[in-house]
Amino acid sequence: MPQNRRQHRRLLWPRHSEDTEMAKPNLVDIFKKRTRHPFRPRSSDVIDRMFSDFMPFGTYRSDSLIAGSCQYADKRLYVVAQQKPKPEDLRSDEDLAKLNYGMLTSDDHSVILSVLKEACNQDPDNTFLFSIIDTYGADISMYSAQRFQAFFIAQLIREFLTIPIRTISLVLGEGGSGGALAIQVTDIRGQMEDALYATAPPESMASIVFRDPERIEDALAILKPGAKDLKTLDVIDRIVPFSGDVADVTVMSQNIDQFLTKAIKDLSRSKIEKLIKRREIRVKKYGLSKGSGKFYDIKRYIETPIKKAFRKPPPNIEIVNHTSLTEVGEGYGNVQHAPANKELIECGAGKQGDKRRKGCGKLIPLQALLDNFNVCPECGFSYTLGASGWIDCLADTGSFHELYRNLTVDQLLEETAITDYYREFLTKQEGRSHFNESLVVGSARVNQMRTVMALSTFYYCGGSMGVVFGEKFRRAADYAIQENRPFISLCCSGGARLYEGISALMQMAKTIESINRLRKSGIPYISILADPATGGPERNFR
Structure with a gap:
C-alpha cells in the first residue's frame, strides 16, 4: 500500500529534472484542484465503503447530514457526517437551494445532539463516536438563526468537550468556521493531507480583509488551513495521506480505515476521565504558541479604577x-437654537x-x-456603546479594576504568525479605543457585590475574537473561580478575527470550556448580548 500510494502521488505531482522547478503543490493548487474538486469523494461515499451495516439514526433525513451507527472493529461506532452535494445532485437552482451547499441547519445540529445523547447511554468502554467534517460552514439562513443555530453550535462544542465516550474526528475535504468546529473537538483529530480547515472559506476571507474575492492566495497565506500548519498549532494531531487520483474513493477509504482503526486502538488504552481532562487542557492552550503556565497567569496587570472621565464619543x-454650522444642509428651515x-x-x-x-x-x-x-x-x-460606556452602565462608579490590560498578540503568537497585513490592521486601531484589545476584563462591584466582568469593545477591531480575547476570557474565568465571584460577560462583536486564521476560530472552544468550568464550580454566570453580536463570539457567550 505505501508503495502504491507513492506511485499515485508521482502521477499527480511528478518530479522534474534538477534544471527545472519541482512541481510541488501549493495551497492554491490543493484548494482548487483537490479540496474543491467536484468529484472528490463525499462522506456518503466513505461511509458506504467502510461501514457495510450502517443504520441511519431515527426517522430524520437530511441532504446535508448523515447520522447513524454500525459495528466497527468490534466496537459500537456512532457516525455523524457533513455531506456536501455531488455534481449529479445539482441539476437546477432549486436543487442548490434545497441542498444548501451542504451546510447544516439548526435542525441538523439538534439531531446530532440527540445522537450524542443516545451514544452516552451505551457501554462507554465499547462505544466510539466518529465525526466527518466537510462543510463551508454552518447554515446562515434566517430559518436557522430564528431556531437558535448559535446555541446549538455552542452546545455541541460543550458536549464534545465533556461527553463520557471516546471521540474521533476527520476533516475529509473542507472545514469552515463554527460549522466545522461544532463536531471537531474530539480526542483524536485527523485531517486528510489535501483537506483545508479554516476560520472562513478563502473567498469570504479575501472579500472581508482585502475587499477582493479574487485574492485567494493571499487569504490562504493568512488562514494557513493546511494539515501540516494545523498539526503544528495542535488543532489536529494526525494527517491522513491522500491518493494520487483525487476521485479515488477506494484508496481514500483504505487510508481512513487505517487512521480510524489505529485511533480506536490508541484511545482504548486511556480511561475516559483522563481523556476528558486532556480535552480541557488542550483547549486552554489554543492560541498560546509562545508560552503558557502559572507564571503567565500570575502576571496580572491591575490598573487604577476606571472612571467616566476618559469616555469618548463613538x-x-x-x-x-x-460656529462651525456655516453650510446649508438638508434641514434648512428647521429652526433649532444651538x-x-x-x-x-x-x-x-x-x-x-x-x-x-x-x-x-x-x-x-x-x-x-x-x-x-x-x-x-x-x-x-442608539450608537454602538464601547466597553467604557458599558462599564459606566453596569458597574458601580469607580469600582472597575482592569486585569491583564497589557496582554498583546505579540506575547501569545510567534512572530511568523503575525503577517504584515495583520500588523497594518492593528496599527489602524490605535487611538480608536481607550483599551488595547477587543476584550476588556476586570473586577468590579455591581450594587456593592463583587463580580468579574468580560466586556467586548466594538471600537477595537470590531470587537473581534482573537487569541488575546480568548486567553483573557479564560484567565478572567479562572480568577472568578479562584475568588468565588459571579461572572458577567457582554458580547458586542462582529465575529472572529480572520487575520489570526484558525487560532481565532479555536477561541470559540476555549471560551465555551471556560464557561463550562464556571458552571461546574457553581459560579453564577450572566451573559449579555449587545448590539452588534454576531458570529463566533455570540455563540460563545451563551
Missing part, C-alpha cells in the same frame, strides 16, 4: 459646534459628510448623548 460620528461653543452631533449622521440614514437629525449636545449611554434623548436612536 469614532464614527462628526462633532460640530455652533448654544455657542458647545459640542454637538447630528443624530444619525456619520463622519465626513455622510448623509444621515437613521435617527431624527436633530443637533444633540454631545455630553447628553454620552450621559444617556449613546442613545439619542430625542428619538431613541
Whole structure:
C-alpha cells in the first residue's frame, strides 16, 4: 500500500529534472484542484465503503447530514457526517437551494445532539463516536438563526468537550468556521493531507480583509488551513495521506480505515476521565504558541479604577459646534437654537459628510448623548456603546479594576504568525479605543457585590475574537473561580478575527470550556448580548 500510494502521488505531482522547478503543490493548487474538486469523494461515499451495516439514526433525513451507527472493529461506532452535494445532485437552482451547499441547519445540529445523547447511554468502554467534517460552514439562513443555530453550535462544542465516550474526528475535504468546529473537538483529530480547515472559506476571507474575492492566495497565506500548519498549532494531531487520483474513493477509504482503526486502538488504552481532562487542557492552550503556565497567569496587570472621565464619543460620528454650522444642509428651515461653543452631533449622521440614514437629525449636545449611554434623548436612536460606556452602565462608579490590560498578540503568537497585513490592521486601531484589545476584563462591584466582568469593545477591531480575547476570557474565568465571584460577560462583536486564521476560530472552544468550568464550580454566570453580536463570539457567550 505505501508503495502504491507513492506511485499515485508521482502521477499527480511528478518530479522534474534538477534544471527545472519541482512541481510541488501549493495551497492554491490543493484548494482548487483537490479540496474543491467536484468529484472528490463525499462522506456518503466513505461511509458506504467502510461501514457495510450502517443504520441511519431515527426517522430524520437530511441532504446535508448523515447520522447513524454500525459495528466497527468490534466496537459500537456512532457516525455523524457533513455531506456536501455531488455534481449529479445539482441539476437546477432549486436543487442548490434545497441542498444548501451542504451546510447544516439548526435542525441538523439538534439531531446530532440527540445522537450524542443516545451514544452516552451505551457501554462507554465499547462505544466510539466518529465525526466527518466537510462543510463551508454552518447554515446562515434566517430559518436557522430564528431556531437558535448559535446555541446549538455552542452546545455541541460543550458536549464534545465533556461527553463520557471516546471521540474521533476527520476533516475529509473542507472545514469552515463554527460549522466545522461544532463536531471537531474530539480526542483524536485527523485531517486528510489535501483537506483545508479554516476560520472562513478563502473567498469570504479575501472579500472581508482585502475587499477582493479574487485574492485567494493571499487569504490562504493568512488562514494557513493546511494539515501540516494545523498539526503544528495542535488543532489536529494526525494527517491522513491522500491518493494520487483525487476521485479515488477506494484508496481514500483504505487510508481512513487505517487512521480510524489505529485511533480506536490508541484511545482504548486511556480511561475516559483522563481523556476528558486532556480535552480541557488542550483547549486552554489554543492560541498560546509562545508560552503558557502559572507564571503567565500570575502576571496580572491591575490598573487604577476606571472612571467616566476618559469616555469618548463613538469614532464614527462628526462633532460640530455652533460656529462651525456655516453650510446649508438638508434641514434648512428647521429652526433649532444651538448654544455657542458647545459640542454637538447630528443624530444619525456619520463622519465626513455622510448623509444621515437613521435617527431624527436633530443637533444633540454631545455630553447628553454620552450621559444617556449613546442613545439619542430625542428619538431613541442608539450608537454602538464601547466597553467604557458599558462599564459606566453596569458597574458601580469607580469600582472597575482592569486585569491583564497589557496582554498583546505579540506575547501569545510567534512572530511568523503575525503577517504584515495583520500588523497594518492593528496599527489602524490605535487611538480608536481607550483599551488595547477587543476584550476588556476586570473586577468590579455591581450594587456593592463583587463580580468579574468580560466586556467586548466594538471600537477595537470590531470587537473581534482573537487569541488575546480568548486567553483573557479564560484567565478572567479562572480568577472568578479562584475568588468565588459571579461572572458577567457582554458580547458586542462582529465575529472572529480572520487575520489570526484558525487560532481565532479555536477561541470559540476555549471560551465555551471556560464557561463550562464556571458552571461546574457553581459560579453564577450572566451573559449579555449587545448590539452588534454576531458570529463566533455570540455563540460563545451563551
